[in-house]
Structures are given as structure tokens and as C-alpha cells.
Amino acid sequence: MNRFEELKTLVLSLEDEFHKFYEKDNKAAGTRVRKGMQTLKKIAQEIRTHISASKASMEELKEDK
Numbered sequence: 508m509n510r511f512e513e514l515k516t517l518v519l520s521l522e523d524e525f526h527k528f529y530e531k532d533n534k535a536a537g538t539r540v541r542k543g544m545q546t547l548k549k550i551a552q553e554i555r556t557h558i559s560a561s562k563a564s565m566e567e568l569k570e571d572k
Contacts, residue, residue: 510554517547 521543527536 510550510557514547514550514554517543517550 521540524536524539524543527533528540
């Protein structure tokens with residue numbers, strides 16, 4: 508559940524940068540948003556991989572019973 512909290516924190520931290528880019532046309536803020544979104548993508552992929560591995564191990568435990 509810790510990774511989920513990281514995702515939420517990251518999205519909230521990017522809110523100001525989104526505002527600066529879209530409302531104030533700050534190009535540097537756009538770069539920061541893109542970097543943050545890349546990090547978000549990485550964390551999301553790690554979560555997906557962990558979930559898949561957990562599901563597989565759950566299925567193995569069911570088969571062993």
C-alpha cells in the first residue's frame with residue numbers, strides 16, 4: 508500500500524506545476540510535469556508487476572491445497 512501513497516503524493520505534488528504550465532505558459536513547469544509523469548509511469552509499472560506476481564503466488568497456493 509506504500510507505493511499507492513507514493514502515487515497519490517506524486518500526483519498532488521504535480522498540481523502546481525500543471526497550473527503553471529497550462530495557466531501561466533511556464534515552459535520549465537512543463538518539463539517538471541513530464542519528469543513527474545515519467546516517475547508516475549515507473550511506479551505504476553512496478554505496482555502492476557507486483558500485483559501480477561502476487562496473483563500468481565495466490566493461485567499456486569490454491570493449487571497446492
